[in-house]
Amino acid sequence: MKKVLSVVLAVAVLVAFTTTVSLAVSRGEAVKAVTAPTIDGTIDDMWSAVPELESTIKLFGTGEPATGKTKVMWDESTLYFLTVVTDNEISHTSPTNWDKDCVEYFVDEDNSKGAEYDSVDDAHLRAGVDGDPASAEGCAFPEQVAQGFAKTETGYVVEYSYKAMNPLKEGQVIGFDFMVSDDQGDGKRDTAMCWNEDATGDNWRDASVFGEIELKGAADTKGTAETKDAAEDTVADTGADVSAIYAVGTILVAAGAALQLRRK
Ligand SMILES: [Ca+2]
Ligand SMILES: [Ca+2]
Ligand SMILES: [Ca+2]
Numbered sequence: 001m002k003k004v005l006s007v008v009l010a011v012a013v014l015v016a017f018t019t020t021v022s023l024a025v026s027r028g029e030a031v032k033a034v035t036a037p038t039i040d041g042t043i044d045d046m047w048s049a050v051p052e053l054e055s056t057i058k059l060f061g062t063g064e065p066a067t068g069k070t071k072v073m074w075d076e077s078t079l080y081f082l083t084v085v086t087d088n089e090i091s092h093t094s095p096t097n098w099d100k101d102c103v104e105y106f107v108d109e110d111n112s113k114g115a116e117y118d119s120v121d122d123a124h125l126r127a128g129v130d131g132d133p134a135s136a137e138g139c140a141f142p143e144q145v146a147q148g149f150a151k152t153e154t155g156y157v158v159e160y161s162y163k164a165m166n167p168l169k170e171g172q173v174i175g176f177d178f179m180v181s182d183d184q185g186d187g188k189r190d191t192a193m194c195w196n197e198d199a200t201g202d203n204w205r206d207a208s209v210f211g212e213i214e215l216k217g218a219a220d221t222k223g224t225a226e227t228k229d230a231a232e233d234t235v236a237d238t239g240a241d242v243s244a245i246y247a248v249g250t251i252l253v254a255a256g257a258a259l260q261l262r263r264k
């Protein structure tokens with residue numbers, strides 16, 4: 001009986017471990033830009049070497065949301081974002097920024113994860129659509145940002161640059177998230193989709209809920225081999241996959257414990 005009890009306890013501890021160790025912060029990679037992309041809404045060739053981050057986390061809303069895929073590049077002074085959005089109706093009729101179609105970027109350069117924006121290097125950046133001006137909080141504006149926009153058959157493309165508050169360097173991990181908001185035309189936001197698994201809807205005021213991206217070196221000039229690895233790493237690094245690995249590990253250990261019990 002004692003043995004049964006200790007095995008049950010061991011399994012319970014492992015299950016608890018699995019739950020608490022789940023790493024829900026999304027992690028991705030940015031590629032160093034050898035030359036700066038042109039911020040005009042036309043996708044430069046160099047973007048093809050950058051892994052995608054997808055907005056899979058629905059913060060609120062019902063129905064089919066607008067979704068986006070974002071790529072990040074960087075150099076010593078600047079972060080560059082490219083977001084390809086699927087949105088069947090472009091709308092920026094509302095007088096309030098957050099009720100319009102838009103892409104928002106959230107940056108915490110030193111990844112300090114403050115529960116409030118730190119007034120040092122945290123920024124909330126908003127790219128408007130179809131001539132709607134960009135806006136930004138937590139940084140100087142408009143000197144630090146530039147925005148390009150283009151409509152596509154399935155939505156739109158945003159290209160965006162943000163001049164960093166401090167010099168950026170390879171290997172640096174910055175706090176980051178992006179959000180795609182969608183209005184279907186009545187001037188009220190319908191859905192919002194984020195990249196970071198831990199997103200709470202507070203990313204406009206709380207830098208502790210951002211994901212993380214690592215500033216990697218320039219892409220392999222010969223082709224996509226290095227890029228492919230980077231993309232696979234990005235997927236492997238998400239919290240969901242880490243949780244899955246721990247869950248499988250727990251099942252294996254629990255199965256081992258049961259076997260041990262049967263043997264005794
Ligand atoms: Ca461009
Ligand atoms: Ca829309
Ligand atoms: Ca910070």
Ligand SMILES: [Ca+2]
Binds near residue numbers: 182188
């Ligand atoms: Ca609406």
